[in-house]
Amino acid sequence: MTVIRPDDVRHIAALARLSLTEEEVGLFSKQLSDILAYVEKLNELNTAAIEVARPDVPREGAAVGIGRTRPDARADAPKEVRSGILKQAPESIEGGIKVPKVFSE
Amino acid sequence: MSLDLATLTVGGVLQGLKRKEFRAAELAASYFDRLERLEPHLNAFLTVTHDEALAAANEIDALISSGKSLPPLAGIPVAVKDVIVTKGIKTTAGAKILSHYIPPFDATVVSKLKQAGAVLIGKTNCDEFAMGASGEHSAFGPTHNPWDHDRVPGGSSSGSATAVAAGECLAALGSDTGGSIRQPAGFCGIVGLKPTYGRVSRYGLIALASSFDQIGPLARTVEDAATLFTAIGGFDRFDATSVDTPPIDLSQLAQNDLKGVRLGVPKEYFISGMDADVEASVRNAIKVLEELGAEIREVSLPHTEYAIAVYYLILPAEASANLARYDGIRYGQRVPSPTLRETYGRSRDEGLGPETKRRIMLGTYALSAGYYDAYYLKAQKVRTLIQQDFTRAFQEVDALVTPTSPTFPFRLGEREADPIQMYLADVFTAPANIAGIPGISMPVAWVKNLPVGLQLLGPHWSEERLLTIGAALERALHTPPKLPPIE
Numbered sequence: 001m002t003v004i005r006p007d008d009v010r011h012i013a014a015l016a017r018l019s020l021t022e023e024e025v026g027l028f029s030k031q032l033s034d035i036l037a038y039v040e041k042l043n044e045l046n047t048a049a050i051e052v053a054r055p056d057v058p059r060e061g062a063a064v065g066i067g068r069t070r071p072d073a074r075a076d077a078p079k080e081v082r083s084g085i086l087k088q089a090p091e092s093i094e095g096g097i098k099v100p101k102v103f104s105e
Numbered sequence: 106m107s108l109d110l111a112t113l114t115v116g117g118v119l120q121g122l123k124r125k126e127f128r129a130a131e132l133a134a135s136y137f138d139r140l141e142r143l144e145p146h147l148n149a150f151l152t153v154t155h156d157e158a159l160a161a162a163n164e165i166d167a168l169i170s171s172g173k174s175l176p177p178l179a180g181i182p183v184a185v186k187d188v189i190v191t192k193g194i195k196t197t198a199g200a201k202i203l204s205h206y207i208p209p210f211d212a213t214v215v216s217k218l219k220q221a222g223a224v225l226i227g228k229t230n231c232d233e234f235a236m237g238a239s240g241e242h243s244a245f246g247p248t249h250n251p252w253d254h255d256r257v258p259g260g261s262s263s264g265s266a267t268a269v270a271a272g273e274c275l276a277a278l279g280s281d282t283g284g285s286i287r288q289p290a291g292f293c294g295i296v297g298l299k300p301t302y303g304r305v306s307r308y309g310l311i312a313l314a315s316s317f318d319q320i321g322p323l324a325r326t327v328e329d330a331a332t333l334f335t336a337i338g339g340f341d342r343f344d345a346t347s348v349d350t351p352p353i354d355l356s357q358l359a360q361n362d363l364k365g366v367r368l369g370v371p372k373e374y375f376i377s378g379m380d381a382d383v384e385a386s387v388r389n390a391i392k393v394l395e396e397l398g399a400e401i402r403e404v405s406l407p408h409t410e411y412a413i414a415v416y417y418l419i420l421p422a423e424a425s426a427n428l429a430r431y432d433g434i435r436y437g438q439r440v441p442s443p444t445l446r447e448t449y450g451r452s453r454d455e456g457l458g459p460e461t462k463r464r465i466m467l468g469t470y471a472l473s474a475g476y477y478d479a480y481y482l483k484a485q486k487v488r489t490l491i492q493q494d495f496t497r498a499f500q501e502v503d504a505l506v507t508p509t510s511p512t513f514p515f516r517l518g519e520r521e522a523d524p525i526q527m528y529l530a531d532v533f534t535a536p537a538n539i540a541g542i543p544g545i546s547m548p549v550a551w552v553k554n555l556p557v558g559l560q561l562l563g564p565h566w567s568e569e570r571l572l573t574i575g576a577a578l579e580r581a582l583h584t585p586p587k588l589p590p591i592e
């Protein structure tokens with residue numbers, strides 16, 4: 001049975017870009033371990049012969065739009081949508097979103 | 106003008122408007138009046154849109170005065186779950202990180218509601234990012250069950266179900282990923298429909314699990330649910346998973362004779378631990394279906410017991426990817442920090458609730474290197490087995506009849522401590538999302554003033570048949586519609 005230790009929680013939180021408090025680390029260590037213990041019941045089933053049903057294969061009875069494409073052409077958003085988007089930015093400057101530096105010194 | 110909001114239907118509104126028995130603005134005002142008095146007890150709404158509603162209602166009234174024909178949802182007061190974006194109207198997904206977010210566009214279903222003449226009453230409360238089965242995971246306080254304020258209304262479409270049941274609106278939109286329309290409909294005593302995957306556009310639905318999510322109607326009658334479904338469904342070029350299917354034939358819903366309809370009762374859906382009154386009510390309704398001419402057969406869906414495990418591996422995996430965008434950068438709350446990494450980490454830590462974090466981490470783990478095969482891929486394989494269970498059953502029967510939930514609505518706080526107990530609330534509803542098939546929940550009994558929901562499940566694209574069976578059952582049961590009193 002898989003146990004998620006606090007160090008595992010810290011690692012997963014880093015991958016998920018979550019800054020957890022120590023209290024959260026402890027709580028999630030227990031809860032995630034319990035949940036994993038539950039979902040491991042799937043190991044009761046032998047699935048060796050199963051091929052995963054693929055979402056791009058048509059289901060019976062409906063025409064699924066595989067390969068439905070549009071022209072590879074530029075389609076600008078209307079001005080009001082553009083300004084609506086920029087209004088939602090936590091910080092913006094001159095028609096752009098102000099973000100923390102991506103590359104550190 | 107005497108409006109009985111308990112018995113009013115979409116058809117009744119259209120008739121009343123045409124006959125000039127009331128105006129759309131007056132109708133909206135009646136609902137707002139109830140809403141204002143009930144909301145302190147219910148907390149079903151996060152945003153109430155008086156101005157937008159009045160403007161839409163006035164437009165309908167102008168149409169009526171001019172003698173022009175009315176669109177199919179003319180003047181109908183509807184509410185929309187806050188995971189569905191509305192242009193210029195705050196949309197939060199029930200989450201702190203989006204508490205001030207104002208979308209610059211309408212979801213396709215919202216555009217369709219507007220085109221159909223609906224009057225938007227407001228945006229409804231829900232579990233954060235639609236993750237929950239009780240409404241208790243909203244960042245803005247839980248919604249209360251309208252029939253017992255100490256109990257949950259179900260979730261995640263908690264506000265939509267409560268608003269319709271309490272007469273704060275006539276119909277609502279919700280979203281259903283593992284039961285989030287059907288289960289709260291069952292807990293609130295109303296009708297909820299999860300369409301076949303692909304039948305209603307997800308464009309503008311704040312995504313949770315992209316292979317499970319569907320938007321659907323919550324309404325007071327089966328026919329109203331059908332009318333709303335017809336208005337919002339259809340192919341949408343902005344949703345690559347939406348499918349072109351013909352609209353359903355609403356006239357079929359008038360049938361009372363179910364002769365020739367084969368209904369399967371899956372034995373795995375009548376489990377020990379179920380509430381005895383829930384089981385008895387559902388079995389009684391099955392007898393009524395038999396009296397209407399349906400043939401009842403016991404069937405087996407042997408992989409039912411694995412559905413929750415499948416669901417709680419695939420959902421978190423998909424959610425962890427879908428929720429990566431809430432990082433404080435382009436929209437939502439940003440916690441300004443010295444580095445980019447800390448900006449992400451602290452914005453997400455402060456803006457996301459515990460259930461959301463739990464599921465993001467579970468999903469991140471299940472998809473991570475070394476664990477992908479054992480968890481995510483394994484779950485997808487068992488998903489195929491669950492789908493095959495349904496395919497086999499539908500070779501023998503036309504639809505399945507089950508309880509919507511194993512229990513009555515539980516008390517607020519009762520399942521907070523143990524996440525798995527909360528997850529098991531979806532045991533009868535999640536399989537439909539796993540297989541992509543449609544499902545309806547409808548009320549079939551009241552026990553000590555709490556509702557019991559019955560669920561109908563059918564093959565892909567069988568909404569018309571499910572709605573036909575549901576409408577016939579509804580008429581045969583003729584339970585008087587009711588509204589909770591205003592204290």
